Amino acid sequence: MCSTSPESSSKRITYKRTRPNPLFLEWLEELHEEAKTKKSKLEPMLKEALDSITKYPLPLQTGAECAILKGFEKKLCLFLDKRLEVYKYNKSVNAGSQSKNEIPSNMPSTSSYDEQNVRSLEPLVVVEKYNPEQIIVPKKTASGSSKSSNKSNKIYKPSFRSGGYAILIALLEQFRNDPNKFLSKEQLIEKAQPHSEESFIRPKPDTFYTAWSNMSRLITKGLVQKIRNNKKVKYGLTELGTLLAVELKEESTGIPTANDAIFNNGIVSTETEISLPQIAPITNGNNNIHEDIHTDRKQIELKAGTFDIILLIDKNETSGVNKTDPTVAQFNKYPELKHEYRSLKVGDFTWIAQDRQNKSVELVLPYVVERKRMDDLGHSIKDGRFHEQKFRLRKCGLKNVIYLVENFGKNQHVGLPIQSLMQAMANTRIHDGFKVHVTNSLSNSVRFLAMMSKRLTIEYKDKKLKGCNEEPNGEKLMTFKYFSTSSKKSKPLTVTETFIKLLLQLKGVSVDKALAITAVYSSPSTLIERYKTCDQKEGEFLLANLKYGESNRSVGPVVSKTLYQFFSKTF
Structure with a gap:
């Protein structure tokens, strides 16, 4: 029988887990660092979660198990589970690749890499x-194994x-x-x-x-x-x-960016010069202005290098031109961006070429931007402004219309289901022929506009521009004064324009469809009179085969039937 000394019997051996959850701890540290740097509202929650898991002495197998600790909300637990899933998958793929000698020689081994550099997972x-x-x-198969692919490596x-x-x-x-x-x-x-x-x-x-x-x-x-x-x-x-x-x-050489896509069909090529009929110049103190003796309208010619490209911002986009306004503050981040705040009768942003010597001489470039935050887009669809604005944008004389749609938080309280808004944007792009660009914030929207301004400046710096106080025709531009006057809401509408606005209130009728219908039937009375000569079946399909837009698609039987039922029973 062996004896044990008091000293040896009183000594206890303990084992302390220094980092029982190293993966979760490292991932949370990474998240917390980013949240702290960005001053995110999630930082306190992540700090609490990080503190609680640091003190927790036992290993946790899943993110769901972390829910017992303070600071671990449902989304955070889900995040950890998803990250763990991919970590395990990547580890198995790397192990398989190693066995086939497919890992480059300069790449660390899977074991040391996964254990020592967990932040890279x-x-x-x-x-x-x-x-x-x-x-x-x-995806998992019915047996629980992962589907293998020849492209997995x-x-x-x-x-x-x-x-x-x-x-x-x-x-x-x-x-x-x-x-x-x-x-x-x-x-x-x-x-x-x-x-x-x-x-x-x-x-x-x-x-x-x-x-x-x-x-x-x-x-x-x-x-x-x-x-x-x-x-x-x-x-x-x-x-x-x-x-x-x-x-x-x-x-990627030659692949257009989102900004490039806006310019695919809009900018005049460097070989093309904007031209008007030759007009005998009359000296009036400004070499950029000529007098048209036949129409008594000023013909403007801006030679290359004599003008600046300026972004015009609708005053209604701001709550006053001061540094405290969010929009103004964002534009002030671009000190080299030439921009002015004016009252625009249509659109929220457009660009002008302004004579450097005589700043009253201004030609409007063929681009106009309508900015919509997701909640405003939803409300404008519900109250009918959306169709009216698209109609006015189509008729403003600027051939390149861009809808700049800005996400609003989580897009949860935007007036309509997000699916409806996505469909509206798709229709705007496909049926109306407008460009649609989506951003995540006001700052990103302003950055996009600054990029466009820079692009336009580059595209037009070697051009000679011409225009006058009348509707643009081909490559001829219009003055800002004419653009502002002709775009006023108070401008009396013709019978046909009123008919178009009426058609746009009906479901399924786009601007192009309305224009195609009014090209044949210029007023409600002409369409109603035509319906009177048709039986029901003929009336329901009267407009179905009308072609609209550049795609030359048909109006279709659904819209045709809707219009027949509306005009044959209402009037």
Whole structure:
């Protein structure tokens, strides 16, 4: 029988878990850091969750189990579960790739990589309506196993102008300038933002994700390397990442951005000169103005380099031209942007070419922007303003109409179901032929307008422009004075214009359809008289085969029947 000394018997061996939940802890630290940097309202909740999981002594297997701790709301638990799911999937894919020697030699092993660099683990991005880059997790089969794909090991390639694309292109540019210099997060965001349609600062609606969230996937895929130097984190391309970035750069050459799409059919080519019939000049103190002796109207000619492109902003878009107004404050962030606040009778934004010597000489460029926040769009559809505004925009004489639609928070209280608003935007783009561009915030809308101004300045700087006080014709422009006067709401409407406005109130009738109908039947009375000569079946299909718009599509039997029932029974 062996004896035990008092000293040895009183000594207890304890085991302390220093980090029982390292993955969840690291992911929360990452979220909290971003929320703190952005001064997000989620920061207190994330701080509470981070504190509670740090003190919790036992391992947690799922995000759902975290609900027992303070600060873990349902969405946060779901986020952790989704991220854990993709982490496990990526780990299994990486392990499989390693066994086939498909991992580049400069890529860390799966075990050390996953344990020591958990911040780089890829979250599952919940697919949003406007998310250009989707991360897809393999679906489970009935037996519970993941469906295998021959493309499962295919090299990851981010979508054009997504967050991942922008990061790779920015790092490639840096590599070409200085191969030995890595970039900090702040430096990289500044260089990457111009290459992305997503924001690196503002999260997508109802998610924690920004364009920066793509960084973790780039690291996981061995495209970007993350190093720590004196506690500072910096990023650079791996050899594989450099090859992919070069490929993306080459493939994207010539691909239009969202801004480019606006200009596909609008800008005059550099070989084309805007022309009018030759008019004998009469000297009047301004070389840019000629007198048309036949029409007694001033013909304006602005030579290249003699004018400025100025963005005009409707005063109704602001609550006064002062620095405290949100819209004014956003435009003030672009000191080089030439802009003025005026009363616009149609649209919210347009551009003019203004003579530098005589600022009263102004020609309106063929672009007009109608800005709609989602809630305003919903209300305008309900009260009928939406169709009236589209009609006035179509008739204003500016051939390039752009609807700038701005998301409103979570788009939950916008007057109509979000599906209805999406359909309205689709109809505006397809049936009315207007451009539609969607942004996530006022700041992004202003940035888009600033980009357009810069683009217009570049496009027109070498042009010679001509116009006068009359409706634009072909490439001839109109003066701002004529544009303002002819667009007034109080301008008397013709019978045909009144008929068009009436047709637009009926379901399924777009501006193009209304114009096609009134081209044949210029007034309600002419249509009613025609219906009187038809039996019911003939009347219901009278307008069905009328062609409308550039697509030359038919008005269709549904609209035709609706109009027959309305006009044959109402009048």
